Amino acid sequence: MITQDTIVALATPSGAGAIAVIRLSGKDAIIIAEKQFKSVSGKTLSKQPTHTIHLGHIIDGDRVLDEVLVSVFKDPNSYTGENVVEISCHGSNYIQQEIIQLFLRNGCRMASAGEFTLRAFLNGKLDLSQAEAVADLIASDNKASHQIAMQQMRGGFSSEIAKLREELLNFASLIELELDFAEEDVEFADRTQFKELINRIINVLKRLIDSFAVGNVIKNGIPVAIVGEPNVGKSTLLNALLNEERAIVSEVAGTTRDTIEDEISIGGIGFRFIDTAGIRDTKDVVESIGIRRTFEKMDQAQVVVYLFDAKSIFSQKACVETISIEIEKIKNKYPQKPLVVIANKVDVISSKELEELKNSIKDIKPISAKTNIGVEDLKITLTNFVNTGALRNNETIVTNTRHYDSLLKALEEVSKVKDGLNTGLSGDLLAIDIRQALYHFGEITGEISSDDLLGNIFANFCIGK
Incomplete structure (x- = not known):
């Protein structure tokens, strides 16, 4: 699957900006680039050391396209493991396209999505889990998801898996060796040590599998549904949490007729808040649709925030019993x-009424979304629902669904090996389960992969990375 042709793509976001970076990678990347580059000092790119930058102009015949900086990275000491050239030009859309088209006419091919990182994987610069972490790093939009992606890209997850796979592979070799001497009835693999290894592998796999619940939340954000009757301040609370006028606020009950969603980062964790239509009996067709969607969003949410109007408790518009039933x-x-x-709206009730309310309904959080009273305490409460202990302790956290699936399959096969050891299963049958476990370990790091798998993974990358 490794190709020797030279690819080119814009490595920075499309659109006008101060500068843009155009990347070339391939065996002939430096030779192709030097034909279109004229150094101000007369240097020849192919004769320059790796990891050097050169000022000059990109030229198309007698026409100067732009003054640029050209960075040279020679194989194997580059991101892709091939010769790489990065051209920093001015960020005009016109200039970007002119330079890219110039190289397409002179021996380059347009890169596919993720092809630079795919070449890095194929050339042994990254394993597959590290390559996937590159996409996660680009997509990270809060401190926690960034930290996990960085740890994975540095090989934290893959090195742990690789170590387990190597130890299991050593024992597998001994089991396979026993099969060659089956007639002599000898054991090369110490069964006691093998059981200890299997138990350790099972414990690690279970820890990694359990971490997916936290990792998936951190990576994708925590959906929080804000629900309650109409006009209790749900939209005001959303605006207070986001610190902007995101939702329309009105004294008219039923103003919010559809769900409104927005995301913020609290304590480094992404939260997606969903302001829903007020729940009540209504004959309004549009409002009824909004209420139905409210229940759908509650099904999808991982945290539910139920809001009621503290003022209405004491103005006889609502009663404690009704609210308790809804809760x-x-x-x-x-x-x-x-x-x-x-x-909500505790700013308009007395301290005595507030105490009475706390005694009537357990574990309530008093706030005033309008004046921001208690909003910061609510944010702290929400972050406490996320178990970030593993994150703080810099433990490996799984965020990738593909990895999670392979870990589950590996655990199933390793558990079979454990059962086989406990029941005295023959070596040839043990070897089958061990091979399957090794296969699933290899799927994670890419030691075992297929073109279809790689195509699915790298198709989700942006072009230029």
Whole structure:
């Protein structure tokens, strides 16, 4: 699958900017670039040391396209493991396209999505999990997802998997050797040590699998549904959390007729807040659709925030019993989901009324979305729902669904090996389960891969990376 042709693509985001970077990679990248580059000092690119930068002009015949800086990286000491040239030009769309088209006419091919990183993988500069971390790093939009992607790109996850695979492979070799001497009934693999290894592998696999729950949340953000009756301040709370006028706020009940979503980072964790239509009995067709979507969003959310109007408790518009019933309904329907019960508009009730409210409804959080009272405490409560202990301790956290699936399959096969050891299973049958476990370990790091798998992974990359 390794190709020797030279590829070219824009490595910076498309659109006008101060500068743009155009990247070439391939055996002939430096030779092709030097034909279109005229150094101000008369240097020849192919004769320059690796990791050097040169000032000059990109020329198309007698026409100067732009004054540029050209960076030279010679194989194997480059990102892709091939000769790489990066051209820093001015960020005009016209200039970018003129330079790219110039190289396409002179021996380059347009790079496919993720092809630079694919070549880095194929040339042994990155393993597959590290390559996937590159895409995660580009997509990271909060501190936690950035930290996990950086750890994975540096090989934290893959090195742990590779070590386990190597130890298992050593024992597998001994088991296979026993099969060659089956008639002599000898054991080269110490069964006690093998059991200890299998138990250790199972513990590591379970820890990595369990970490996916946290990792997936950190990577994709935590959806939080804000629910309650109409006009209790849901949209005001969303605006307070986002610190901007994202949702329309009105005294008219039922103003929010559809869900409104937006994301912010709290304590380095991404949260996606969903302001929903107020839940009530209505004959309005449009509002009914919004209420139906409210329940759909509650199904999808990982945290539910139930909001009620503290003022209405004491103005006889609502009663404690009714609110308590609604809270119990949510708890019964979503027993596994964290529920935050919020008494809003506490700025317009007395301290005595607030104490009475706290005694009537357990574990409420008093806030005033309008004046920001208690909003910061709510943010702290939300971050506490995310177990970031592993993140703080710099432990390996799995965020990739493909890795998670392979880990589950590896655990299944290793568990079979453990059962086989406990029941005295013959070496040839043990060897089959060990091979399957090794296969799934290899899938993660790319030691075992297919063109279809690589195509699916790198198709999700941006062009130029």
